[in-house]
Amino acid sequence: MSTLLVIAKEPRPGRVKTRLTPPFIPEEAATLAAAALADTLAAVAATPATRRVLVLDGAPGPWLPPGFDVVPQVAGGLDERLAAAFAGCDGGPALLVGMDTPQVTPDLLTVDFADCDAYFGAAEDGGFWALGLAAPDPALLRGVPMSTPVTGAVQRARLTDAGLRVRELPRLRDVDTAADARAVAAAAPGSRFAATLARLTAATATTVPTVPTVR
Incomplete structure (x- = not known):
């Protein structure tokens, strides 16, 4: 690879994981996003690679480990941003992941292109x-509709059509x-994300007030 x-x-309140609010407030949603990002970056850092790149909207924070170009x-x-990320690889093999799957592991990210041209990881x-x-x-x-129920199908079809x-x-x-947060935390119980969610x-x-029982 x-x-x-x-x-x-960048995991800033009000800018990330807005669908977690409610039940979480924006600051808590950003804290969960930071934990997910830290888990993802740790898995990438432990995966063999010539180069590791964080393609970031925002500024780096304490969650960024050493060894990454930013x-x-x-x-x-998003299609243009993903395309640009690949364009910066100078034509060499590359694997791109997002920050929404803190359950990833180095084993999942270690791929070999010896007998294929592409890898595709569908999301549920x-x-x-x-x-x-x-x-x-x-x-x-470019041109793949993002954040829709058919995004994955369209993107995969692009690969096979090529x-x-x-x-x-x-x-x-x-x-x-x-x-989703509860299910992912259960799948990765030892992760920062799971600990943060707990x-x-x-x-x-x-902090939820109790209501007296009327008898």
Whole structure:
């Protein structure tokens, strides 16, 4: 593997994980996003690669481990930003992931293009959590409708229509809603994300006022 790409937003309240509010307040949603990003970056840092790149909307924070190049996201829709991320790989093999799947592991991210041209990791919500290209071509992403129930199907069809040999990665669940957060935390009980969710859930439970029972 030559390049591992992570595309992410700086975890600032009100800008990330807005579908977690409610039940969480924006500051808590941003804390969960930071934990998910930290887990993702840790998995990438532990995966063999020639280069590791964080393609970031915002500014780096304490969640960023050493060993990453940080490049800003370009303007435009998500398809344009993903295309630009691959364009920066100078034509070498690359695997791109987002910050919404803190359950990823180095084993999942270690891919070999010896017998294929692309890797595709579908997400349960109809999108995709990973895309690997042996010879990155930004045109494979431009124009793909993002954040829709058919995003993954359209993106995968782009690969096969281009004649690429595609290997499937396991289907994973993105963290978008509170139900997603609970399911992902259960799938990765030792993660920062799971610990953060447990702490915030416990704190919320202790602050909910009780209603006296009328007898």
